[in-house]
Amino acid sequence: MRLNRVLQVGAVVLAAGLTLTACGGGSGSGSGASGDKNLVQRAKDNKKLTIGIKFDQPGLGLKKPDGTYAGFDVDVAKYIAKQLGVEESGITWKEAQSAQREDLIKKGEVDFIVATYSITDKRKNDVSFGGPYFIAHQDLLVRSDNTDITGPESLTGNKKLCSVKGSTPAQNVKTKYAKEVQLQEVGKYTDCVTALLNGSVDAMTTDDVILAGYAAQQPGKLKLVGKGFTDENYGVGLKKDDADGKAAVNKAIQAMEQDGSWQKSLESNVGPSGYKIPAAPAIAP
Amino acid sequence: MFDFLSNPDYDLVGAFWTTIQLTFFSAIGALIWGTILVGMRVSPVPIMRGFATVYVNVFRNTPLTVIIIFTSLGLSSTLGVNLAASDSPTSLADNAFRLAVLGFIVYTATFVCESLRSGINTVPVGQAEAARALGLNFTQVLGLIVLPQAFRAVIAPLANVLIALLKNTTVASVIGVAEASLLMSTMVENESDSLFYVFILFALVFVALVLPLGLLLGWVAKKAEVKR
Numbered sequence: 001m002r003l004n005r006v007l008q009v010g011a012v013v014l015a016a017g018l019t020l021t022a023c024g025g026g027s028g029s030g031s032g033a034s035g036d037k038n039l040v041q042r043a044k045d046n047k048k049l050t051i052g053i054k055f056d057q058p059g060l061g062l063k064k065p066d067g068t069y070a071g072f073d074v075d076v077a078k079y080i081a082k083q084l085g086v087e088e089s090g091i092t093w094k095e096a097q098s099a100q101r102e103d104l105i106k107k108g109e110v111d112f113i114v115a116t117y118s119i120t121d122k123r124k125n126d127v128s129f130g131g132p133y134f135i136a137h138q139d140l141l142v143r144s145d146n147t148d149i150t151g152p153e154s155l156t157g158n159k160k161l162c163s164v165k166g167s168t169p170a171q172n173v174k175t176k177y178a179k180e181v182q183l184q185e186v187g188k189y190t191d192c193v194t195a196l197l198n199g200s201v202d203a204m205t206t207d208d209v210i211l212a213g214y215a216a217q218q219p220g221k222l223k224l225v226g227k228g229f230t231d232e233n234y235g236v237g238l239k240k241d242d243a244d245g246k247a248a249v250n251k252a253i254q255a256m257e258q259d260g261s262w263q264k265s266l267e268s269n270v271g272p273s274g275y276k277i278p279a280a281p282a283i284a285p
Numbered sequence: 286m287f288d289f290l291s292n293p294d295y296d297l298v299g300a301f302w303t304t305i306q307l308t309f310f311s312a313i314g315a316l317i318w319g320t321i322l323v324g325m326r327v328s329p330v331p332i333m334r335g336f337a338t339v340y341v342n343v344f345r346n347t348p349l350t351v352i353i354i355f356t357s358l359g360l361s362s363t364l365g366v367n368l369a370a371s372d373s374p375t376s377l378a379d380n381a382f383r384l385a386v387l388g389f390i391v392y393t394a395t396f397v398c399e400s401l402r403s404g405i406n407t408v409p410v411g412q413a414e415a416a417r418a419l420g421l422n423f424t425q426v427l428g429l430i431v432l433p434q435a436f437r438a439v440i441a442p443l444a445n446v447l448i449a450l451l452k453n454t455t456v457a458s459v460i461g462v463a464e465a466s467l468l469m470s471t472m473v474e475n476e477s478d479s480l481f482y483v484f485i486l487f488a489l490v491f492v493a494l495v496l497p498l499g500l501l502l503g504w505v506a507k508k509a510e511v512k513r
Contacts, residue, residue, distance in 0.1 A: 099473045099480070125478040158374055165458050166470025175294070182377040185461035191358065200362035 039245030052096030059213025129235030130249030137228020151227035319397025404435030444502035
C-alpha cells in the first residue's frame with residue numbers, strides 16, 4: 001500500500017516534469033522569423049533578420065557597454081545580411097550560447113547564427129552550414145614573458161592549462177595530453193585569463209582566433225604561441241535543408257573574401273594581438 | 286536515444302561518485318561547523334553571538350556560485366591558499382575538489398545553524414533552567430540537555446538542507462571539479478543531436494539519488510521525534 005503510493009507520487013512528479021519540458025520545447029517559436037519560407041525569401045519580404053552571435057567573445061562577437069556589437073563574427077553577419085538586402089537597422093541581434101545554438105535555429109528564433117560555430121557531423125543532423133568562413137586552430141595563449149611553451153610538443157613537466165569546462169579544446173587536452181599536463185576547467189574564458197595573468201596556470205587553450213581576441217584586450221601581457229594543432233571550420237548555421245539560403249550565404253561569404261572586407265575586419269578585430277591572419281578558406285560543397 | 290552512453294569517454298558512474306563524495310564531505314563539515322556556529326549564536330558571550338550572527342547573515346545571503354568562484358579565483362589564484370601540494374601530478378583536481386568542499390561547508394553550515402537554532406527553540410526553557418539549577422555550566426547545558434533534543438527535532442529540516450546540498454554540488458563544475466554537471470557540459474558539447482535525453486538522464490539520476498535519501502531521512506525523523 002505504502003509502496004504503491006510512492007510509485008504514484010513518482011509517476012506524478014515524472015509526468016509533471018515531462019509536461020513542463022514539453023511546454024518549454026513548444027513555446028518560443030515565431031518570435032523571430034518563422035514559417036516555411038526560406039532565408040532568402042524572408043529577408044526579401046520582411047527586410048528584417050534575427051541573427052545569433054556570441055555576446056561575450058572579444059574580437060568575434062562582443063556586446064559593448066554602449067549596447068552596440070563588435071567583432072569579426074558580427075562583421076560577417078552584417079555583410080551576409082547586406083547581401084540578402086537587409087540593412088544594419090533591420091538586424092535584431094540575439095545571444096547564441098554554445099549549448100543553445102541548434103535549438104535556436106530549429107525553433108526559428110534566429111534566421112542564422114554566426115558564433116564561432118564549428119561544423120561537425122553531429123551538428124549537421126540538426127542544422128545546415130554555410131561556409132566555412134574561417135578555419136581556426138586550437139592554440140595556446142601564454143604570458144608574454146613565457147619562453148618554455150612553444151607548441152603542443154612542449155606540454156610536458158606538469159604544466160597547468162586552463163579551458164572552459166566540457167568544451168572541445170578541453171576534451172582534446174584530456175585525451176591527448178592528460179599524462180603530461182593538468183587541466184583547470186572553469187566556467188568562462190575570462191576566468192582563464194584571470195588565472196593566466198596572476199600565474200596560477202601556465203597557459204590557456206582554445207581556438208586561436210578566440211585567444212587572439214583576449215590577447216588584444218590585454219596588450220603586451222599575453223601572447224599567442226601560434227602552433228595550431230586542430231582544425232575548426234567555422235560555419236554559418238542555418239535551418240536544415242535550406243538550400244537556397246545556404247547558396248546565398250556562401251555567395252555572400254565569397255564576395256566578402258574577394259572585396260577585401262574579410263581581411264580588413266580580421267585585421268581590425270584580432271590583428272592587434274599579433275595574430276597572423278590566415279588565408280580565407282574555400283567554401284565547402 | 287540513450288546510445289551516447291556507450292561512449293567510453295563518458296564516465297557517468299565516476300562523475301556521480303564525485304558528486305556523492307562532495308556531498309558526503311561537505312555534509313559532515315557543515316554539520317560540525319554549523320553546530321559550533323549555533324553554540325556561538327546562543328552563547329552568553331556577546332562577541333561570539335555577534336560573530337555567529339554576522340557570519341550566518343553574510344554567507345547565507347551570498348550566492349553559492351560567488352562563494353565557489355571566490356575559493357578558486359580569490360583564495361587559490363590570488364591569495365595563494367592551496368589545499369594540495371602544487372608539484373603533485375593531480376594538484377589542480379585535488380585543489381579544486383577541496384576548495385569546493387570548503388565553499389560548500391562555509392555556505393551550508395549557515396543553514397544547518399539556523400535549522401538547529403529553531404530546534405533549540407523547541408526545547409522548553411524550563412529544562413535549561415533546571416540544568417542550570419543543578420550546577421551545570423553553559424557547555425554542559427548545551428551539550429547534554431539542549432542539543433540532543435534539538436537534533437532530534439530538526440532531522441527533517443536537516444534532510445532538506447542535505448538534499449539542497451546534494452543538488453548544489455553541481456555548482457562545483459565552475460571551478461573544474463569533475464562531477465556530474467561537468468560531465469553534462471561535455472555531453473552537451475558533443476551530443477548536440479540528443480540534448481533532451483542528456484538532460485533527462487541527469488535529472489533522473491538526481492531524482493534516483495534524492496528520493497531514497499528523502500524517504501529514509503523522513504522515516505528517521507519520525508522515529509527520533511521527541512514526543513511532547
